[in-house]
Amino acid sequence: MMFAVLRRWMGSLGFKGRESPRNEVLDAQELSRWYAGLALEERLAISRELGPRVRASRPKRDEATLPAVAVGRLVFEQEGPGGPRALHHIKVELWDRDFGSPDDFLGEGFTDPEGYFRVRYDPADAGEGDLPDLEVRFFEPQHSFRPDGQVVETWRRIGSEKGPDDHGGLHHDFGTLKLPYWEYDPSTPLARLLVTEEGTPPTAYAPGRALAMLKAVAPIELVKRRHLLQGKLGQAPGLDRIQADYPEAMTVRMERESPGSTRTDAFFGERLLNGMFSTLMDGDPEAPGDKAAFRLYFPWNAYEQDGDHCLPDVDVRLRLAEGRLLPTRIILGMREPGVKQAGAPVTRRSYTPADGPGWEAAKRMARVSATLETELGNHLGQCHFNVEQYAIAAHRNLRRSPLRWLLMPHLREVVLINHSASGFLVGPKGYITRASALTERSVDTRLLHLMGSYDWKGFAPAPPICESHRYARAANLFWRLLGEHVSAFFAEHAQALAAEWLEVRRFSDDLVAHSAPAFVCRYLRATVPGKPAPWFVRSERMDLDAKVTEPVAKAVSPVTCTDTPQPGELEALQQLCRYVIFFATFRHAWANNLQWDDAGEVLYACLGLRWGKDGALSTEADHDVAPPPEEATEMLWISWMLSKTSYGYLLSNEEADVHPRFVELLRAHAAEFAALGLDIRTVSSRINI
Structure with a gap:
């Protein structure tokens, strides 16, 4: 045949x-x-x-009439607490291996909920006079959408197992087969994919992504290499030369056109609202009831530091005035130079606009603090590593459920870029470790604390605090449209979702079992759970009241604990899907795409300031405080690369794996997004940079 x-x-x-x-x-x-x-x-x-x-x-042919059968069981390589973990609903094909001629297909089937498969076949299909050399091959589903929204299914081979040669019997048991498939890394408390030192992840980038990376990085790669070589030869260029060799960043252009414009109080507040730093704005707990007073707090003294960089606790107080958010006071909790241990004694220094150069230095320290928090929190933690935990659980469990068609386009490449980040940004030689005050151990601890505070349950973007809060307005618009898309999908597939609820149960179980322990710092434990705290914005945070009362609380809440949906659980699943897609698309785009705007000038914002000869709070003219040349050129290279590399745009839908309804819904509101400063065409469908 x-x-x-x-x-x-x-x-x-x-x-x-x-x-x-x-x-x-x-x-x-x-x-x-x-x-x-x-x-x-x-x-x-x-x-x-x-x-x-x-x-x-x-x-x-009627399978019951076929004379032979091959059976076996497929399980994950790693066992769970109760023993082997079944690989359910995997497609299994039985083949006859032939040497010197194409193999012969004998039959197919699927693993059942416990991983068992049974494939009936006719040995005569191996060819006249040929006894079959048995082999089973395993496949996972892939999908794309037609323009009318109809799904097209294909299959991707993920593994195989050879059986006996010249098998003349009518029954063969392949036994229990272990497949190393989307395994969790047991060496980390975070839900990370296991990739061995010489191994590769069980997925790959779309072909066009490599070209996009080359196009973005090629113009600046030689610039960085030249700077690094000059440094090795003892001829390191100065910071002004390094900055000038890169494309002009937004703040550099603004300073050229209007000197001092990017160092004003108004610009400081505007970027906290709408720049890459955009984050949750709590009210000021010391001004209860004052709806114009806000606070940002970065508790860096809680972590071990390297002693070379200065990273104080930063407490920023802000106030709305005539539609603008302005800083009014910055309190820095300063260690002594060289002190490394977590929780070291600090001296609190308070600065206001009346302090002149001291105020400007405090604002710079706050910008650096916000940059580091954005990279570790808003970007790496809340988007990259947060979405990875959902990606691993989804790939391990979603095959028959229509949920796969909704989620997989937004989860497809995040583990790949995160695998690169594990050595490139974090780890002993990662850029964050080298360029900031945080040590490798404190970076890991901070990420664990951050991951311990992320939950899908109850999440909704916080409302804008003023008309000029473009980020919050865009976030709420995207959240609303995403809700329409998810609701329509669930209405269309409600029956099939319920029928394949076992996969949802196992997806939820994996999420909860491998999520970080819920983390609530001592300050919040003392001031929020069970107490009136109107200053504390709850909409984007996990339920502290529930987490602090659970005996062993996990950050991620379960969707279900049963194999059939209970009242309210389909709605909970909708909420989870909405949350995951939001962070894989809009939220990541906002934090990532603005990096060149807000971190494209070394003296404006970097990951760490050094103590320097005259102290860390000296002026920008003191380059002993700024990053050294090697770190400066790396910073600009990274900021450009992250902002300018993109492939897999939602509206382009290159792989046709996103439902066209969502694409058209966003396209229909492109003008509204543009009015808020967001080109919706620049939002990617997944995290791959």
């Missing part, structure tokens, strides 16, 4: 017999010689191409 299909396929491609005077398609013997002469990669490519054609060309 395989030869018959191969003849037709080669004929359709114009492959004709060279030795045949009648120019006919190659006969079986010639095909066998031709196939045997191909490289392994070419034979595999032909097998992948012809496999579906062979299956489609074989006449339907």
Whole structure:
């Protein structure tokens, strides 16, 4: 049968017999010689191409009449607390391996909820006079959408297991087969994908992403390399030269056009509202009831530091005045130079606009603090690592559930970029570790605390605090449209979602079991749970009242604890989906795409200021405080690369894996987003940078 299909396929491609005077398609013997002469990669490519054609060309038969059967069980490589973990609903194909000719398809089936498979077949399908050399191959589903919203399913091979050669019996048990499939990394308390030192993740970037990266980075790669080489030769360029060698950043341009404009109090407040730093604005607990008073607090003294950089606790008080958010006081909790231990004694220093140069230095310290918090919190923690935990659980469990069609487009590449970040940004040689005051251990601790504070349950973007709060207005618009999309999807697939609830149960179980312990700092424990705290914005935070009363609280709440949906659980699942897509798309785009605007000037914002000869609060003219040349050029290279590399835009939908309804819904509101400063065409469908 395989030869018959191969003849037709080669004929359709114009492959004709060279030795045949009648120019006919190659006969079986010639095909066998031709196939045997191909490289392994070419034979595999032909097998992948012809496999579906062979299956489609074989006449339907009653499986009960087939004389032979192959059975087995498929489980994850890593066991769970109760023993082997079943790989449910994996497609299993049974093949006859042939040497020198294409393999023969024998039959297919699916693993059941406990991972068992049973494939009936006819040994005669191996070919006349040939006893089958058995092999099972495993496949996961892939999908795309037609323009009308109809789903097109395909299958991607994820593994295989060879059975006996020349099997003449009518029964074979492959036994329990362990497949290393989307395994959790046991060496970290975070839900991270296990990738061995010489291994590769179980997924890959879309082909166009590599070209996008090359296009973005090529213009600045030689600039960075030249700076680093000059440093090694003892001829390191100064910060002014380094800055000038890179494309002009937003703050550099603004300073050229209007000197001092980016260092004003008004610009400081505007970027906290709408820049890459945009974050939750709590009220001022010392001014209860004052709706114009706000506070941002960064508790860096709680973490070990390297002693070379100055990273104080930063307490910023702000006030709305005539539609603008202005800083009114900055309190810095300063350690002594060189002190490294967490919780070190600090001296609190308070600065106001009346303090002149001291105020400007305090604002710079606050900008640096906000930059570091954005990279670790808003960007790496809340988007990258937060979304990764949902991606791993989804890939491990969602195959028959329509939930896969909704979530997978937004989860498809995050583990790849996070795997790169594990050495590039964090870890002993990561840029954050080298360029900030935080040590490798304190970076890990901070990320664990951050991950311990993220939960899908009850989340909604906080309302804007004023008309000029463009970020919050755009976030709420996107959240509303996303809600319409998710609701429509659930209405369309409600019955199938309920029918495949087992997959949702296991998805939820994996999420909760591998999420970080819920983290509530001592200050919040003392001031928020069970107490009136109107200054504390709750909409974007986990339920502190619930978490502090649970014996062993996990950050991520369960969707369900049963194999059939209970009242309210479909609605809870909708909320989870909305949350995940929001952070994989809009929230990541806002934090990531503005990096060159807000972190494209070394003297304006960086990850860490050094103590320097005259103390860390000296002026910008003191380059002993600023990053050294090597870190400065790396910072600008990273900021440009992150902001300018993008592939997989929502509205482009290059892989056609996002439901066209969502694409058109966003496109219809492009003008509203543009009025808020967001080009919706720049929002990616997933995190891949």
